[in-house]
Amino acid sequence: MSLPGERRVNRLGSLEHPIRDMTRAADTAEVVIIGGGFAGIYAAQSLRRAPVRVTVLDRRNHHLFQPLLYQVATAGLNPSDIAYPIRSILRRQDNARVLLADVTRIDTASRTVEYDAGSIQYDYLVVATGATHSYFGHPEWAGLAPGLKTIEDALDIRGRVFLAYEEAERTLDRAQQAECLTFVVVGGGPTGVELAGTLAEIAHHSMKRDFRAIEPNATRVILMEGVDRVLPTYPEKLSQAARRQLEKLGVTVRTGCMVTAIDEHGVTVGQSEHIPSRTVLWAAGVAASPLAQSLGVPLDRAGRIEVAPDLSIPGHPEVFVAGDLAAIRCDGVPVPGVAPAAIQEGKHAASNIRRAIAGEAAIPFRYRDKGSLATIGRAAAVANFKRFKLTGFLAWWAWWAIHIFFLIGFRSRVMVMFGWAWSYFTFQRGARLITGGAAHPRAQLPSTQVDDTRRASRG
Numbered sequence: 001m002s003l004p005g006e007r008r009v010n011r012l013g014s015l016e017h018p019i020r021d022m023t024r025a026a027d028t029a030e031v032v033i034i035g036g037g038f039a040g041i042y043a044a045q046s047l048r049r050a051p052v053r054v055t056v057l058d059r060r061n062h063h064l065f066q067p068l069l070y071q072v073a074t075a076g077l078n079p080s081d082i083a084y085p086i087r088s089i090l091r092r093q094d095n096a097r098v099l100l101a102d103v104t105r106i107d108t109a110s111r112t113v114e115y116d117a118g119s120i121q122y123d124y125l126v127v128a129t130g131a132t133h134s135y136f137g138h139p140e141w142a143g144l145a146p147g148l149k150t151i152e153d154a155l156d157i158r159g160r161v162f163l164a165y166e167e168a169e170r171t172l173d174r175a176q177q178a179e180c181l182t183f184v185v186v187g188g189g190p191t192g193v194e195l196a197g198t199l200a201e202i203a204h205h206s207m208k209r210d211f212r213a214i215e216p217n218a219t220r221v222i223l224m225e226g227v228d229r230v231l232p233t234y235p236e237k238l239s240q241a242a243r244r245q246l247e248k249l250g251v252t253v254r255t256g257c258m259v260t261a262i263d264e265h266g267v268t269v270g271q272s273e274h275i276p277s278r279t280v281l282w283a284a285g286v287a288a289s290p291l292a293q294s295l296g297v298p299l300d301r302a303g304r305i306e307v308a309p310d311l312s313i314p315g316h317p318e319v320f321v322a323g324d325l326a327a328i329r330c331d332g333v334p335v336p337g338v339a340p341a342a343i344q345e346g347k348h349a350a351s352n353i354r355r356a357i358a359g360e361a362a363i364p365f366r367y368r369d370k371g372s373l374a375t376i377g378r379a380a381a382v383a384n385f386k387r388f389k390l391t392g393f394l395a396w397w398a399w400w401a402i403h404i405f406f407l408i409g410f411r412s413r414v415m416v417m418f419g420w421a422w423s424y425f426t427f428q429r430g431a432r433l434i435t436g437g438a439a440h441p442r443a444q445l446p447s448t449q450v451d452d453t454r455r456a457s458r459g
Contacts, residue, residue: 028053029357032113032120034103034291035128036063036086038339039323039346043126044096045089046350051357052124054096057115061085061100064151067339067403070191072154074161074198075206075433079151103129105294108316124318124353127291127305128346131324131337134287134302141262145282148191155435157281161199162434164279165207168214175276181219182277184267186259187284188225188232190374193242195281196223197377200249205378222252222275224267226284229255231374231382233336238382241391245380259284286337288325295319300327309364311349317362320349330367340370373399 029052033040036058044054062083071077090096101115106127113120133147146156161183168180181203185196203219210216223230223246229239230246230253243253254269261268266277288303297313298306304327307313311320311328322345324337335341344367352362371385373395381396383389390398 029123029353030121031055031124031126031353032057032122033126033128034058034106034113035126035130035323036060036098037066037128037130037323038063038342039128039349040126041086041089042343042346043128043322043350045093046347047353048093048095050095050350050354052095052353054093055120056086056090056096056098057101057103057113057120058086058098059100059102060150061087061098063089065339065403066149069148069151069154070194070198072151073148073157073195074202075158076198079154083151103291106291106319108295108313108319111318122318124356125320126346126349126353127295127319127321127325128323128342129289129291129325131286131288131302131304132290133282134285135282136285138262141282144262144264145186145267145280147282148195159434160279161202165211165214165216166434167278169211170213177214178218178220179265179276180278181214181216182222182266182275182279183219184222184224184275184277184280186224186267186280186282188223188227188230188253188255189283190231190372192223192225192281192283193230193246193374193376195283196221196251197246197249197375197380200246200251201377204250220252221250222254222277224257224259224269225253225255226258227255234372234374234382234384235389238384238389238391242374242376242382245376245382245392249377249380286324292321292325302327310352310362311345311365312352312362317356320352322346322349328365330365335367336372338372341367344368373402375399 031047031052031054033044033054033056036056040056041063044056047054063086065082068077068082072079072082087098090098101117103113103115105114106125107114111122113122113125132149133142135141146153146160148154148157164180168177171177171180183199185192200221203216203221207216229236229243231239231242246253257269259267259269260271262280266275267280268274286302288299288305292299292303292305295305295313300306304325305313305321306327307321311322311326313319313321323342326345328335345365348365355362369386371383373381373383375381375396379393379396381399382391383395383398
């Protein structure tokens with residue numbers, strides 16, 4: 001056992017810094033949690049009173065509330081409103097520490113996690129690294145149609161959206177202007193619906209008095225979905241309601257059409273139809289974290305790990321997978337990749353670790369479906385609960401309240417609550433900053449002259 005303030009050497013021989021709260025008996029179990037999302041955070045917190053040492057590894061130092069990323073991407077919120085330092089979340093948990101680390105490999109034979117600055121051994125492992133974008137065999141589309149998984153993605157999208165308006169303001173070419181003012185969102189799931197609806201609100205409300213050479217009301221927002229309806233995982237009645245609300249906001253909804261190509265000037269649909277657009281956003285698919293491949297276990301078509309009923313992996317009862325990385329069914333129905341499911345899985349993995357330490361058998365995971373919600377725009381949303389379904393303002397209010405509840409940190413809740421209230425009553429979006437614009441391919445635009453006659457006619 002190390003004395004308080006003493007530097008000690010871990011089992012791999014690497015020197016560690018003094019860790020006051022990690023001084024435990026030598027036989028205390030080492031639990032390593034990879035990922036600081038919902039599953040990882042709740043797994044760590046659920047082990048607060050367990051006789052273990054917990055190490056949380058993440059490549060970023062913050063927990064991110066992904067369901068509100070689209071608000072950052074569309075200038076409704078700032079990054080700090082939906083992100084919170086992992087160290088602050090776990091600061092009162094004496095048996096936990098956090099390491100900023102990019103995990104590269106898991107060796108289940110030696111029970112070792114390798115990361116960019118070294119390695120660490122474990123007695124129990126929770127892998128909760130989530131998912132990334134899937135371009136269905138077209139990785140070259142990634143630079144042309146960004147997805148939305150990280151704060152960096154959100155800021156990239158925000159820059160592209162507002163730079164498109166700036167480019168439209170500067171050009172005299174009507175065709176180029178129309179191309180700049182056309183936004184294509186590929187994918188009609190919750191993220192795509194939320195992005196499309198908010199982009200339409202920005203065009204028709206937030207931006208309408210900000211420009212002189214263009215009419216933001218002329219903006220086209222096109223939502224494309226490959227199957228026959230948006231929100232395909234929702235009941236058909238709610239899908240139809242969502243489509244009506246989107247169209248009321250001015251979104252063109254196209255279902256049953258597949259994007260076959262993307263370039264700098266738009267998208268190709270089917271064999272030959274080309275839609276000119278300078279801003280294409282991707283919300284069509286996700287793929288599991290590549291780290292799953294290092295475990296050497298069966299994966300599903302999306303690269304997720306096919307876990308046992310207790311969330312462990314085949315042949316390794318000490319390794320658990322939770323969150324978007326886990327492929328599991330309950331009562332024959334796939335568990336969805338949503339925050340409530342990740343929270344439940346993280347807690348369940350921690351519970352089975354405690355049971356294993358106590359010499360008890362692991363228990364299977366049971367998903368408690370608390371419903372699903374998707375927002376579309378101002379006072380417009382759909383909500384699917386077991387006993388009832390909501391649309392419109394009531395669904396939007398439920399979505400707002402639930403998302404505020406899940407935000408971690410008192411400051412985050414307060415800032416988001418007041419920010420939304422201000423946006424709701426003023427139609428303004430306070431975070432319309434273009435950051436990192438010099439790195440964007442469209443930041444360096446050719447010098448053009450504004451049409452003074454056209455500008456004067458509007459003044």
